Amino acid sequence: MNTTPMTLTRDDCLALDAADPLRALREQFSLPPGVVYLDGNSLGAQPASTPARVAEVVQQEWGTGLIRSWNSAGWITLPQRVGDKIGQLIGAQPGETLVADSTSINLYKVLSTAIRIAQADAPSRRVILSERSNFPTDLYIAQSLAQQHGLTLELTTADQIEARLGPDVAVLMLTQVNYRSGRLLDMAAITAAAHRTGALTVWDLAHSAGAVPVDLNGADADFAIGCGYKYLNGGPGAPAFVWAHARHADRFWQPLSGWMGHAAPFRFDTEYRPAPGMARYLCGTPPLISMSALECGVDTVLAAGTLGGMAALRAKSLQLSELFIAQVAARCSAHDLPLASPDVAAERGSQVSLACKVGGLAVMQALIARQVIGDFRAGDGSEAEPDLLRFGFTPLYTRFVDVFDAVTALCEVLDTAEWREARFNQQAAVT
């Protein structure tokens, strides 16, 4: 078999799939027939186990168990149980990770605590440092907290982060894998650099958890949050997760001091007293149906454990994205689609973005009409931030032949200018 990614044929890809030691993992998902789904970085696919589990939660636990299920079905500890499962994927010890609320809200909690620690330990530090192309919700939450605490939110580029660290930086807040470019930051090196200059680190793992190996304790990170509905396959708007290093877990209240984070929620005290450890990062009553669906999703990633775990998933993810990049270069060379992701595999997460100077949204719509689902992310029109076609290569369910077929569709859409048709030139509310 031909094994040079650039010259692989469709049959070669089918052979790669047949020989893939992870191929059985795809059977965990209910994917619609004929669809090439390359958007698991936005919304993971539906695990085949989820409908039955959700039906059980609705009909048995809620319908029959009613209020008793808080104890009998273990609802009260679900945030910890699912949190610990996610913890296995991100280098956390049991008890360090909780499922709660949304990524934005969890960021508000941990960034608040990080700011308070910095203000207590080093009040002269007045800057929250982040990356300009960080996911906007992270910047918006940081903007809110900067205003609240009289700090400055300063944005720089990924390349300038280490140089910008210094005695005025209180907290460095970064997303490990950039949502636009898929660039993977070196968490251990950057955390070490931040700590050398006295800054705390907050890591958003939205595009990391379940996609790339993460070792929060190994990197000595301070705080982390992440998303349940991307590579963890938890379902639309699945609850998010939150982690704090054990050295910080007991420091300060987080400001969303709801009753589930109280030391004794069912004592109904009038005074807030935070629970010891991570439980203080809970707030209100969690959405248990969505959280139960998340558990099914996390289980699909943990199922790779006996097949080499995150290291094996990572290896396949890079094989897939290398194949995509090589095939686009070989087969779409007539079109101007510069790679907008790092060309060094080790610096990429599990996605590949292509810059698209003209008609990006329409091109993606035309691809979706051909059942190849990626997504479009608008840029600001500048050279530095072009419009992007974004393709995610979730190794749990993406096949080599899917990559081949996606490139075929992309070539055809561009070759025939199919995307110029009026039906593909609408602005979509969500793309």
Added chain:
Amino acid sequence: MNTTPMTLTRDDCLALDAADPLRALREQFSLPPGVVYLDGNSLGAQPASTPARVAEVVQQEWGTGLIRSWNSAGWITLPQRVGDKIGQLIGAQPGETLVADSTSINLYKVLSTAIRIAQADAPSRRVILSERSNFPTDLYIAQSLAQQHGLTLELTTADQIEARLGPDVAVLMLTQVNYRSGRLLDMAAITAAAHRTGALTVWDLAHSAGAVPVDLNGADADFAIGCGYKYLNGGPGAPAFVWAHARHADRFWQPLSGWMGHAAPFRFDTEYRPAPGMARYLCGTPPLISMSALECGVDTVLAAGTLGGMAALRAKSLQLSELFIAQVAARCSAHDLPLASPDVAAERGSQVSLACKVGGLAVMQALIARQVIGDFRAGDGSEAEPDLLRFGFTPLYTRFVDVFDAVTALCEVLDTAEWREARFNQQAAVT
């Protein structure tokens, strides 16, 4: 038929059920056979429509539609769509109510805004006033915001609220129906009193929405939040709702400035710009499976619309609770179970609490073992705050015969001292 509540027989209750114009509403629910469920004030029962709707969201919208369902299945406007349905139950105009996050988190949002408005318009007002027996999560969130803004949280009794209002009170934060006593506050009168003294009002409708008629605009309230999993039957941990009077909706950011509340979330701007109107009270991506289940629950309440709506539900709710109170007085008179709810029906929500000086938790456990499910709320041991047996009378699915049978079970448990058995004397994690 005998119609004096105190002397009604079981057959009389069956006759009342047969004649009840709302009786068909119970068929909307899947209740386990043999269970008398009097805890809808803690977790509403499961609508029969929920399993199929949730399966559709999981299998069709997510599984088949995948990322496309943000548009094609209307996920992007679900918070507004379900919010407007709830709005019909609380005197809100379309566009004024959103479903989002949890009650605690929504309280944080609106109380933040209320404080900012007060600080801008009347900086000398430094007190957040609330009721001592308000639900603790409300007090905890207020405590957090009071600290953050340098205000004082002052707690008083329900009877002293109006007297305590004055030139130092910035915000009056109350739960309309008390979670312990079921006491119903007069929202219009208290809001008017607050406004006369220059304070803003924040109302928690956790035990009101779907239980008693609410008219936020009629009462000229300022802000409101409430719970989806009690009388709205939205399922365990269902998302909550949030409302602001139109005069306030556009004032200030709320601090949980996540991307879903941005004026143009899919522009991915680096600067936060709040959406006009209520959409700014959104934060992160909402848990869509749980939110879809909530819609089924809200629909069960809206189904009463053709049968007299909230007024008819309210009338039945009071008939049920009057019956319970009268029957307990008549049939459990050998036991010391003072009414811990207002004896005037118009001052009660949809629940009745009985003080229980000895063994309250064990008594409730013994009742639950007999399939009569209410709940237990511990007091602080004082005369003013005794241990409570709490019984909710959700008019959508509670029958008159359920009330009769619940009183029978209560009498028998107490008459035979069944509750003294060792198996009923454990402290439960959740009661």
